[in-house]
Amino acid sequence: MRLKRRYKWLNIEQNNKFVDRILFLSVPSALVLMILAIFRIVSPLTATLSYAAIVVFNSVLLLPITFELQQLKKYIASLASGADVNEEEMVLSAKETKEIIKSINAMHHFWAQKADDLEAQSISDAAVLDTLPDPIMMIDRAGNIIGANLSSRNLFGKNLMDKNINTIFSSESFIEAVNKVLKKQSEAENLVFYIQKPKNQKLYAHIKQLPWLSKGRAVAVISLYDMTKSMKIEKMQSDFVANASHELRTPLAIISGFIETLLTSAKGDPDAQEKFLKIMQDQTSYMSALIENLLSLSKIELSQDEKPHDVVNIAKIINEVKAALSLKAKERDILIVPKIEDNVSDIIADEHQVKQLIQNLTDNAIKYGLSQSDVSIKVKMVDKIPASKSFNVMDGPAVSIAITNRGPKISSENMARLTERFFRMQEHKDLKIKGTGLGLSIAKQIIIRHHGNLTVSSGNLNGTTFTIYLPKNQSEIN
């Protein structure tokens, strides 16, 4: 208890072996004094007093060193545990101790800087990986996932870490390929496989061994590429070619059939000849409309990444469209009635495409609207384009052009298919109304290029309204 108090008074730790060290240091002097006393060279009292003096002297010499060593120990332990320590709080007297502290500080700063750099590097690496659209995962020697980018976490779930790939993928060929890389039987493996969960997907996988110096325990990296979308696009393209060929083959077959008839059975029959030539004329004009629309569609698709830059006056375009379709409108006793609000400003767009867009929709309104009725074209400015589920729309003010015709309501099933290529409603085919079924797909592509939108509403009372939204300016889209 007394010893404890003394330690406290000396401000040193209890388990610092201070007493042991003093006793140990005093052993040689004690032996020498003992021998001197045995041979009576000095008296036992002198030997004892001398020994006591040596012990006191050693204590005085050792105490500051013990005290500073203890402080050094505490300081290093605090640095190691990452605690905030202030070296100025230490009472250091020896020059050597101060130098030791200086060296420790320099070493600590060096490694702290290195650790900060590494942390920043790994945060930026993770951020870069998270921007990639395809899933990327790192696995350890046992096939456990020890790193996954955002795309992987989105696809396979947030708690992906430390799961074994066996528990996530059921494809035997994929697991086999991963094992081959893990067992170093192969440096890299590529394969195409299917997954059912979380959804049916066809994936292309690239599995690669990592070099020795890779981060953490990672020994291989798996990158996946979703092939479902590209397969869908390929299918759409081949369907489109098949549909286009089919659409062209039908009128060609009709024309060649009538040429045959004109050359044989109808040879001397002028009435039949006139009738058949009329049909052939219709079919050729249908074919040229089809080819024109197909070319138009591919041209618009090619321009999809180009930013439109014409200054377009909507009122001027509507007047041109009205003039171009006046004859067609007259044939059906339809009146085209434009209503343009005063504050409608010019927009930045592709003038030719905007004209094509308004013309296609007005043409439809005349063709499919009730005869002896009005087709109204109402133009106004709006603050915002309504969002679309399938493409990006531009923020900010826009012009809205609503084209309305009278006529029966379009059913919801038909409504959903209106912009499909070659889609035509059965009732209009039955009424033998001419059309290629491409006008609205062209309109949709133009809308997408301009980052606008196209909405449709239809009812028995109010008729059918197609509303075009085109942004006032073509700023950057996010």
Ligand SMILES: Nc1ncnc2c1ncn2[C@@H]1O[C@H](COP(=O)(O)OP(=O)(O)OP(=O)(O)O)[C@@H](O)[C@H]1O
């Ligand atoms: N205003 C409308 N009212 C009722 N049905 C319409 C209207 N506009 C389009 N449709 C229907 O949508 C189908 C597709 O229209 P789209 O403009 O793409 O082709 P089309 O008019 O048949 O051919 P094209 O435009 O090449 O002459 C039309 O065939 C028609 O059945």
Ligand SMILES: [Mg+2]
């Ligand atoms: Mg049309």
